[in-house]
Amino acid sequence: MELLRPVDYRKLREEIERLKREKNAVILAHYYQRPEVQDVADFVGDSLDLARKAKEVDAEIIVFCGVHFMGETAKLLNPEKKVLMPEPKAGCAMADTATAEAVLRLKEKHPDAWVVSYVNTTAEVKAVSDVCCTSANAAGIIEKVPSKEVIFVPDKGLAYFISKKVKDKRIVPFEGFCPDHYLFTGRMLERLKERHPGAPVGVHPETPPEVQDAADFVGSTSQLLRWATDPALGADEVVIITEIGLKYQMERRNPSRRYVFPTPEEGTGYLFCPQMKSITLEKVYETLREEKNELTLPEGLVERARRPIELMLEWS
Ligand code: SF4
Structure with a gap:
């Protein structure tokens, strides 16, 4: 039996960078990805950012670190490109x-x-x-x-x-x-507010109405990122109700602030998406090296499904 060896992340990152250059590939990653996956990405963003970026990229291969519908969107906008999914089983429960x-x-x-x-x-x-x-x-x-x-x-x-x-x-x-966002309750938010009195609260609109109504700010992933890291907010700490992956980007953008997310230590449990977290740096490396897990879609479907996405991009 082969013994498990600790992963050499530095080496893996170097190999991924080499493969990207060699194969003219780009890596797109959603904000909910693991920090080490976000670090090798050429672009990190939310669904709208990634859809826009997928349309612009000048590469032959897109390695998409996100759940299945995100890879599909990239493929719909780039039918001629090879879209590879490091974990093809990562779907979105919503x-x-x-x-x-x-x-x-x-x-x-x-x-x-x-x-x-x-x-x-x-x-x-x-x-x-x-x-x-x-x-x-x-x-x-x-x-x-x-x-x-x-x-x-x-x-x-x-x-x-x-x-x-x-x-x-x-x-x-x-x-x-979304089973991750919608199962967060108003009672859980009250608990966080009691533990962090005076901290402004920002929540994602996938949370239930009672949580949105009790928040200071409701916004998308990228809007939450901008709001929570803005120095003008004037707070030492903020409470954020969305997927824990966003914490990494917040800490990078404005490390002087404390970002409180739901965790077991806060008495709420984690708010995290297991499908997003099933993508690891090892899977990114293997997918790119072997050019495997290519996402394909029937041709007739591509035409019909691309139309509403293009209209969205035109209107936004
Ligand atoms: S957090 Fe996961 S399950 Fe929820 S909407 Fe996002 S991708 Fe889908």
Whole structure:
């Protein structure tokens, strides 16, 4: 039996850099990735940043460190490029709650409504949608939709956030949610507030309504990053309710502040996405070295699913 050896991260990073140059590859990583994976990425961002970047990159290979729908978005925008997924089984539990058939059934009941899908959906769901959005641009996109009624798929937390911002549209929410964000409760937030009195609270719109209503700021991953690290906020510590991976970027951007995330030490348990964390530096290295785990999509689907993403990019 082969003995387990400690991983030499420095060597692995050097090898990944060499392979990137040799193969004309770029690594895109979401903010929820492990710190060592974020460190080898050419670009780190949230869903909207990554969709934009995926359209711009000038490389033959994209190694996508994120969950499946994110890799699909990169492929839809770059059908001629090789998109490799270091962990092809990393899916998004929220995206999996919506199927194209369920969206079409809802559409039958609301025939005049536009279908707006969160980018956290499968390519099949995007293909039956009119336009996509991310948590960063959702309200702005929905304001531009020509119909009065909007079917919003799949996140009911984000649907609540939008309905508070956009008053002149009727939002028909789908019943999906993120099991990591939505299971964080108002009671857990109260506990954090008691432990950190006076600290401003920023939360992601995938959290439930009671958590959003008790926060000082509700924003997407990139908006939370900007808000929490802004020196003008004038606080020694901030409480942040989103996936723990974002803490690494916050500490890099403004190390003079303390970022309190849900953890067992705080009495709340972690808020973390196991699918995002299943991508390791070793998997990134092997995927790039062997050019394996290529993501492919049927041609007819690419055309139909790309249209709502391109409309989103045009409108945002
Ligand atoms: S944190 Fe939630 S919404 Fe984000 S990828 Fe994980 S399961 Fe999906």
